[in-house]
Amino acid sequence: MKKIINAVDQVENQMIEGMVKAFPQYVKKLDCGNVVVRAQKKTGKVALISGGGSGHEPAHGGFVGKGMLDAAVAGVVFTSPTPDQIYEGIKAVDDGKGVLMVVKNYTGDVLNFEMAAEMAADMDGIDVKEVVVNDDVAVQDSLYTTGRRGVAGTVFVHKIAGALAERGASLDEVQAVAQKVIDNVRTMGMAIKPCTVPAAGEPGFELADDEMEIGIGIHGEPGVEKKPLETADEIVDTLLEKILADIDYAGSEVAVMINGCGSTPLMELFIVNNHVADVLAEKGIKVYKTMVGEYMTSLEMEGFSITLLRLDDQMKELLDDEADTPALTVAK
């Protein structure tokens, strides 16, 4: 295992500390552990909280800030945060208007977030609601999930529901728009190189020099098919075919996210987008906005995912609202 770290049991702490030291104008860390909240609490609004295991940077701490999240809770690498951590996050951000939890569909995450919500309701009378993101069309059930997994599409939920919360909408309204994003967002990914969880010391799966894995998840869990490496265009065709079979995007406007898994050069992500844009144009699907970069990574996994979000006027407006967070505004 070759990593630029200090100690296996320090990666989460030092990552969070390093993020907070880089962006003190945006975020601070709670004393109770790896919970990141806005540097200045925004009052008078519904609060959004998300999180999950570490190793998906910039998710989720990088999305804490104006127009997106109020708190992000980070567990150890690829492991759900504890209910206590999440509970502390909920208490820190609630301002009497309620809290929406944006949870990726993994059994551990769902259980722990829901337990935290019960604690906050029972002990503090906080109104907590939840949405569960399940955008990955690759597999119906997986090693860690019942139903589809929640992956990069989660970032669109943060962005759009976060914008509506920032405008002062009610908890029910924010939950409804988050659910609308979930209903209209689909993702599929692939990898040419696995990642190594620091505490494990070994890659999560093996790939030969000429092999790729299609339908990969974001925790180094295997995909649906190992096959010989193809060209970028062929891979795009495979992923898009699966996504487009799941939702009928014909005639609609979409937001596109080409998400790098952690060690994919931007050059290759642009080459991927070149063909994605061509295929969507051919099929009469209009691209409203494209994001290319690293949003939901898996440590140093090499590969990418394609996310399509079918938009309506409300989602377009909210997607365009200003967001100002460490990961979405690098140097302003």
Place this chain on the structure above:
Amino acid sequence: MKKIINAVDQVENQMIEGMVKAFPQYVKKLDCGNVVVRAQKKTGKVALISGGGSGHEPAHGGFVGKGMLDAAVAGVVFTSPTPDQIYEGIKAVDDGKGVLMVVKNYTGDVLNFEMAAEMAADMDGIDVKEVVVNDDVAVQDSLYTTGRRGVAGTVFVHKIAGALAERGASLDEVQAVAQKVIDNVRTMGMAIKPCTVPAAGEPGFELADDEMEIGIGIHGEPGVEKKPLETADEIVDTLLEKILADIDYAGSEVAVMINGCGSTPLMELFIVNNHVADVLAEKGIKVYKTMVGEYMTSLEMEGFSITLLRLDDQMKELLDDEADTPALTVAK
């Protein structure tokens, strides 16, 4: 060689096309080749042009836009663009107020940019000036350079000189502030994994499983020392020692850039910044702004560089001016 591409001789074209298709509101490509300019030409100002070989994405096309560059010229991977390409870029962006070329110090780049400037002056009467960035303290001369190499610090030149140009300053003023940045910026990098130029098919250097290369350049050229892999904190100490020995930053305010080389997970860059921030605080060097991410990459090289820029009031103000480019504003 395991890459997500279509064909070795198509990587530059398809990368540029994919970038332009992702960000049509920001950039367009000239018909003459891989030259990217702003989608809407900004008139009445000095124009900034930069570029170099491809493989450094998001540099330089990702920095074309409001408050930064007017054009970026992309050669084939790690190879200078031709004088003709650069000349076309100069002609496309000049609006009668002159053009500043921001050139990284590599022999081929300097020669070709200067030849293009002569063509533009002789044939079109365009006033072209130049600055040469040489921020890398690792080596005095290298395989491709006389004098120090130009690396990630170039992005600060784009940002600060670009902001002054956007405000409407004269060519002399923009050149002067660009030179001031160059005089005050220093960088040093390292790698734990080399990169492979597509046309070469083999990595630029070899590293054993427990080895790293200190003082690496951005073209896969060897660094100054191969040694056993150390902890993140030890590596930071080594790089900062060399940087701080070159300029006396004591008592000053600095901008910090922790730049990933292409396949370094953000988690590790934050762990690096955690110690950089601590060391600078100990030494009484005040951090004004920190950037953590990928700005000047080397294909899929794994490693990072640290850049420190000593700031004065003018540079601080210009650093804070709004920039709106594909790489600096991902989702607004």
